[in-house]
Amino acid sequence: MNIGQAAEASGVSAKMIRYYEQIGLIEPPARSHSGYRVYAEPNVHTLRFVRRARSLGFSVEETGSLLALWRDRSRASADVKTLALKHVAELEEKAAALQAMAATLRHLASHCHGDERPDCPILDKIGSSS
Amino acid sequence: MNIGQAAEASGVSAKMIRYYEQIGLIEPPARSHSGYRVYAEPNVHTLRFVRRARSLGFSVEETGSLLALWRDRSRASADVKTLALKHVAELEEKAAALQAMAATLRHLASHCHGDERPDCPILDKIGSSS
DNA sequence: CTTGACCTTCCCATGATGGGAAGGTGTAGC
DNA sequence: GCTACACCTTCCCATCATGGGAAGGTCAAG
Numbered sequence: 001m002n003i004g005q006a007a008e009a010s011g012v013s014a015k016m017i018r019y020y021e022q023i024g025l026i027e028p029p030a031r032s033h034s035g036y037r038v039y040a041e042p043n044v045h046t047l048r049f050v051r052r053a054r055s056l057g058f059s060v061e062e063t064g065s066l067l068a069l070w071r072d073r074s075r076a077s078a079d080v081k082t083l084a085l086k087h088v089a090e091l092e093e094k095a096a097a098l099q100a101m102a103a104t105l106r107h108l109a110s111h112c113h114g115d116e117r118p119d120c121p122i123l124d125k126i127g128s129s130s
Numbered sequence: 131m132n133i134g135q136a137a138e139a140s141g142v143s144a145k146m147i148r149y150y151e152q153i154g155l156i157e158p159p160a161r162s163h164s165g166y167r168v169y170a171e172p173n174v175h176t177l178r179f180v181r182r183a184r185s186l187g188f189s190v191e192e193t194g195s196l197l198a199l200w201r202d203r204s205r206a207s208a209d210v211k212t213l214a215l216k217h218v219a220e221l222e223e224k225a226a227a228l229q230a231m232a233a234t235l236r237h238l239a240s241h242c243h244g245d246e247r248p249d250c251p252i253l254d255k256i257g258s259s260s
Numbered sequence: 261c262t263t264g265a266c267c268t269t270c271c272c273a274t275g276a277t278g279g280g281a282a283g284g285t286g287t288a289g290c
Numbered sequence: 291g292c293t294a295c296a297c298c299t300t301c302c303c304a305t306c307a308t309g310g311g312a313a314g315g316t317c318a319a320g
Contacts, residue, residue, distance in 0.1 A: 057231040081244035091232035098225035101187040114211035123200045126182045
């Protein structure tokens with residue numbers, strides 16, 4: 001399987017597959033006589049794992065840790081759970097920060113007439129409050 | 131006022147003040163005979179505006195639009211409100227995405243023993259589900 | 261043997277921020 | 291006046307994850 005097919009099969013773009021290989025997240029695959037990367041099913045499986053970890057918001061570095069745990073059959077599930085819950089806390093923190101911004105701005109907007117008059121508490125507040 | 135004092139007074143780092151000037155977000159300030167940037171109160175006011183807009187999650191580019199509206203005394207408040215509410219929607223969308231990730235992962239973690247045994251539904255799921 | 265779809269590596273760009281080097285300036289104390 | 295120190299200047303580099311694109315090699319179908 002060439003990189004294009006591996007990309008198709010895993011949902012990771014060819015560009016990113018090369019990048020993940022370059023930074024050492026995944027193992028370099030076999031090469032054909034002409035230098036093409038050749039992927040087999042286990043490689044694609046790993047790529048899918050990476051894609052899903054990324055879609056759960058893990059950074060590439062964290063994904064590397066998860067991959068190591070995934071491959072280590074003797075790891076304790078507590079290690080995985082700890083990592084996961086720490087990540088959950090970070091995600092929730094970021095979500096809360098965004099929501100706080102949204103709430104503040106929504107509140108400001110609710111006091112804005114939104115017509116052709118220039119008075120606007122949104123800009124007034126951004127320009128003057130602490 | 132030199133850039134250090136302007137940074138202190140506005141809450142925007144000296145590094146970022148220079149950057150904002152470089153990309154055209156703010157006007158280049160006066161310069162002293164020796165080339166130092168010299169800021170006056172209106173400049174600091176603008177910098178504070180920028181800091182607050184950024185802290186509400188507006189990108190630098192969006193902040194530029196807000197600044198233009200702020201300075202345009204004849205703009206309609208509807209223009210500002212439209213921009214603000216669009217931004218609120220984006221913020222809420224991002225927050226929801228993060229929360230969805232957190233919820234998924236928390237759910238997976240809730241099924242993980244978290245002890246010294248290796249079985250872990252978190253990794254199993256990341257490694258096998260669609 | 262040509263054509264087109266694929267592959268390779270290499271470089272560049274994004275967005276917002278910080279770090280740090282090399283060198284000039286301004287001021288306080290002696 | 292000289293020295294020390296804090297500040298300023300510009301310039302380059304790094305981050306994180308991703309995409310774009312160029313220049314050139316490869317492969318399979320027609």
